[in-house]
Amino acid sequence: MRSSPDEYQKGGQETMAEARARNKNVAANCRKRVIALVQSLPEARAVPAGDRHLSLEVRGKRFGWFLDDHHRDGRLALNLKSAGETSQTLVRTEPERFHVPKYIGHHGWLGVWLDSRPTNWDEIEKLITDAYHLSAQWNEREPGGRTFDRLAEHLAKS
Secondary structure: OOOOHHHOEOOOOOEHHHHHHHHHHHHHHHHHHHHHHHHOOOOEEEEEEOOOEEEEEEOOEEEEEEEEOHHHOOOEEEEEOOOOOHHHHHHHHOOOOEEOOOOOHHHOOEEEEOOOOOOOHHHHHHHHHHHHHHHOOOOOOOOOOHHHHHHHHHHHHO
16 A cells, blocks of 8 residues: 555556656746747747746736646646636537646636647647737727737737
């Protein structure tokens, strides 16, 4: 019988300690990619929140979290704002990749596991961009303004 969570083996697979060690390298790479994706969006920032987490924000409005070993769960995840039934549909159809995040899931947020299998970064980019657009409120009445121009540039690239 195992005496600690670090010695626990889930279905004969790696232990929590092994998962944490593997995730340390994966987390550093994922963190860099998430930061790059966020910084490609007008006025968006990835703000450090503690040692391992990032708050994804646009003009002070949070649209996501990058979570590394949150509450010592040994997992790597993104929690993102999502529209309507999107989160429920994705969780229902692909529970090995998506989850309903604790505390914020009931507000329509979507959890994405970044450590469950090879990450589809095109899909992650779309999910981050969608979450960003839910938080960014563009004032289109101000053409020529910095925000409007940056949004137009971003949309032209898409």
